[in-house]
Amino acid sequence: MEWALSLLLNNPTVLKKAQAEIDNYVGQDRLVEESDMSNLPYLGCIIKETMRMFPAGPLLPHESAEDCTVGGYHVPKGTMLLVNVWGIQNDTNIWGDPKTFKPERFEGLEGYRDGFKLMPFGFGRRSCPGEGMSMRLVGLGLGSLIQCFEWERTSDREVDMSEGTEGISMPKAINLVAICRPRPTMLYLLSRL
Secondary structure (H helix, E strand, C coil): CHHHHHHHHHCHHHHHHHHHHHHHHCCCCCCCCHHHHHHCHHHHHHHHHHHHHCCCCCEEEEECCCCEEECCEEECCCCEEEEEHHHHHCCHHHHCCCCCCCHHHHCCCCCCCCCCCCCECECHHHCCCCHHHHHHHHHHHHHHHHHHEEEEECCCCCCCCCECCCCCCCCECCCCCEEEEECHHHHHHHHCC
């Protein structure tokens, strides 16, 4: 969610479009609910594009179950392979301008994946079993933050999108610091929580 909010702060028109989608479907009398997610496709596109650009696990380990050939190289059975998910999801031959945040890339895509081009949770039988729950929780959390608050950067400069180097996940190098205020249309609902 930190990557998504950072991208939204650097792309305010996308943030406004997401707020409009939530306002139009959910309204301002209640909070976003899990059952709303299927009716908020643009929010889903934002999440997929964020996961494409900044996958939580940029390298996925797999072990070859049998001798095989990968990219012209012989791989013996039992070899540990690291799939460079970040490299695939940011490949200019696949995505065209992969450094640009364009949630519209995913309009009309059913599910969470796009073949072997988008695989933030891995693939095959050993993909992450928490994929569905993660997508719902990120959707609810991000949707609520977008619905309830006005967001802005702390300065005129864009949010730093540098990637950190700690661990096997992909944290931001510099934590997000932003200004948020309750949206005037949501004050009554927020005061009742």
